[in-house]
Amino acid sequence: MTALCRATVDTVALHYNLRRIRELSGGAKVLAVIKANAYGHGLVPVAKSLVDADALAVARMEEAVALRAAGVGQRLVLLEGVFNRSQLELAAANACDLVVHSHEQLQLLEAFDRQSSFTVWLKLDTGMNRLGFRPEEFAGVLARLRSLHAVRKDLVLMTHLAGADELTGQGTRAQLELFEHTTRGVQAERSIANSAGLLAWPESRAQWVRPGLALFGVSPLPGKTGEELGLKPVMHLGTELIAIRKVAAGEAVGYGSAWRANRDSSIGVAAIGYGDGYSRHLGNGTPVLLHGKRVPLVGRVSMDMITVDLTDHPQARVGDSLTLWGKGLPVEEIAQLAGTIPYEMLCGVTQRVSVEYLR
Ligand SMILES: Cc1ncc(COP(=O)(O)O)c(C=O)c1O
Known part of the structure; x- marks a missing residue:
């Protein structure tokens, strides 16, 4: 059975983006961030196709366990670290590197009495004020970590930028300076x-870069698409027309009569809705691709269906494919129209959508 609503994940584009990231990163190693189901692209298949990444990163223990259970043997970093003794044991059993960002985590390591040891990514808070030790705590925490048999010598120092997508803001510069100053020597x-x-x-590249979104060919920078940055979109979200109907001038379409025809119109009904992760915030005029041409969404997005105006496309037939985002229709643009960010659009694709991998 072929599903109507499909996300096609182009692993050739994924490899291409990894190469492009390497080119841009000036020799830095790549920690490929694949948390949240690889930003909606499928955790295990994406991990298995990123064999060229220097390491993989996930947010939660469950994600790491799923990767190991699927036979992924690459170096694996837990970006939020562990929160209790049993998670620490699981991290040891699954050979995970640990981010350590809190005193509770430091104490867990101090109390750890097994033979195993961890590579620790010591996280400093340089202004994000979410996770990490404050600069004044850094030297003391580093000394304690270095004294532990459970902590290997190859410790990595890290911080996270709160607004690297703001090119003119002073925040990033201040974070970079504080990190440099605190860790100097x-x-x-x-x-x-x-x-x-x-x-x-460029000054933030250091020895390890930690890209997530860019791997998937999508731009984190406002006003720029991934393609403009030399990346290729990895996910193509598509569906099919399941009905085409005539609507007379003056008639309304869909819930709440959110669109009314100002001429006799031909309306296509397509099998995708917010139950698939296509946002209900998308309104009249949102572009959808039909045979490579943009057609406008009309009326409200419902749970299983959308409606598009096909009046100017008389050749359209039931069964024709539509693209909601992907090549030729950047998810960045659709996210903006939905009042959100591409991260949320990609992660929001639901279980109901069938995922196919292009290799
Ligand atoms: C600590 C950390 N590093 C790197 C990333 C990757 O971010 P991006 O997808 O913007 O590249 C994330 C994602 O939120 C993160 O939490």
Whole structure:
């Protein structure tokens, strides 16, 4: 059975983007961030096709366990670290690197009495005020970590940028300076840059870059698409026309009569809705691709269906394919029309959508 609503994940584009990121990163190693189901692209298949990444990163223990259970053997970093003893044991059993960002995590490591040891990514808070030790705590925490048998010598120092997508703001510069100043003289690798950092702030590249969004061919920078940055979109969200009907001038379409025809119109009904992750915030005029041409969404997005105006496309037939985002229709543009960010659009694709991998 072929599903009507499909996300096609182009792993050739994924490899291409990894190469492009390497080109841009000036020799830095790549920690490929594939949390949240690889930004909606499928955790295990994406991990398995990123064999050329230097390491993979996830947010949660469950994600790491799923990767190991699927046979992924690459170096794996837990970006939020662990929160109790049993998670620490699981991290050891699954050979995970740990981000350590809090005193509770430090104490867990201090109390750890097994033979295993971890590579620790020591996280400093340089202004994001979410996770990480404050600069004044850094030297003390580093000394405690270095004294532990459970912590290997190859510790990595990291911080996270709060606004690397703002090219003119002073925030990133201040974070970079504070990180540099706090860690000066310490012999260790460093990691700062997310996608926006590596694209827009060369000084943030350090020894490890941590791209997520850019791997999937999508731009984190406002006003720029991934394609403009030399990346290729990995996800193509598509569906089919399931009905075409005539609507007379003056008649309304869909819930709440949110669109009314100002001429006799031909309306296509397509099998996708917010139940698939196509946002209900998308309104009249949102572009959808039919045979490579843009046709406008009309009326409200419902749970399983959308309606598009095909009046100017008389050749359209039931069964024709539509693209909601992907090549030729950047998810960045659709996210903006939905009043959100591409991260949320990609992660929001639901279980009902069938995912196909192009290899
Ligand atoms: C600590 C950390 N590093 C890197 C990333 C990757 O960010 P991006 O997808 O913007 O490249 C994330 C994602 O939120 C993150 O939390």
